[in-house]
């Protein structure tokens with residue numbers, strides 16, 4: 001078992017953060033330094049076209065337009081030659097940092113750029129362009145119930161199977177209380193930075209912010225989020241995201 005920060009210490013720290021939650025700044029962090037290898041495209045997937053702009057453009061529009069988010073820090077690759085051409089690149093609320101080897105390293109780089117000690121970090125994948133403002137609202141509102149932090153998540157609907165080495169079913173995984181972790185994930189920034197740094201140093205496989213917090217003894221809240229907040233990972237995800245956004249635009253036009 002990896003060494004953990006005492007859960008009482010972790011919970012005590014997070015309770016302190018609740019007392020000034022209302023006045024504390026909320027800073028969005030967008031890890032956008034990946035290469036999208038599973039997409040198999042000729043450019044990083046966050047720059048692939050999705051309707052009238054690229055995937056990252058949709059993601060940034062949602063975050064930059066949300067009134068409760070004070071600023072947005074985007075982690076981009078040192079090799080990135082696309083970001084500067086985005087219309088959002090010059091937004092006054094936006095800043096960039098250089099991402100790292102893994103997603104967690106990119107998130108850490110952005111956390112290091114946060115100066116406010118009482119800030120909340122709202123971490124959202126560049127590759128999730130279908131995020132809804134109301135889901136951000138729900139996550140921010142959950143701080144009353146979950147002062148330790150929380151994540152958007154979606155309950156598993158399908159029967160879950162674990163594959164065996166020969167491509168057959170090894171076993172059925174109980175789906176009771178099983179959720180898909182989505183993003184954004186919301187935590188006190190200084191605590192997330194501390195525990196993410198410690199977890200990585202301990203060799204923990206950190207694929208989302210919550211797993212670092214869990215390792216440290218924090219039990220983040222689960223906030224039901226929209227099932228269409230998908231992560232564009234494979235080519236068919238891009239087609240699905242386009243359908244989701246087109247349906248949303250049509251519904252918006254119908255309501256006018």
Ligand SMILES: Nc1ccn([C@@H]2O[C@H](COP(=O)(O)OP(=O)(O)OP(=O)(O)O)[C@@H](O)[C@H]2O)c(=O)n1
Pocket residue numbers: 030031032033034035036037038039045046075099100101102103104106107125126127128231232233
């Ligand atoms: N070193 C990395 C790796 C990933 N990401 C970002 O983390 C998000 C989620 O990661 P994922 O979907 O895995 O993106 P990629 O790593 O680009 O995809 P792949 O694993 O297929 O290469 C993406 O917005 C990606 O840009 C990042 O900022 N820095």
Ligand SMILES: C[C@](O)(CO)[C@H](O)COP(=O)(O)O
Pocket residue numbers: 103125180181182183207208209231
């Ligand atoms: C953070 C995340 O989107 C939650 O589901 C997921 O862990 C990212 O995984 P990836 O392999 O870096 O895309």
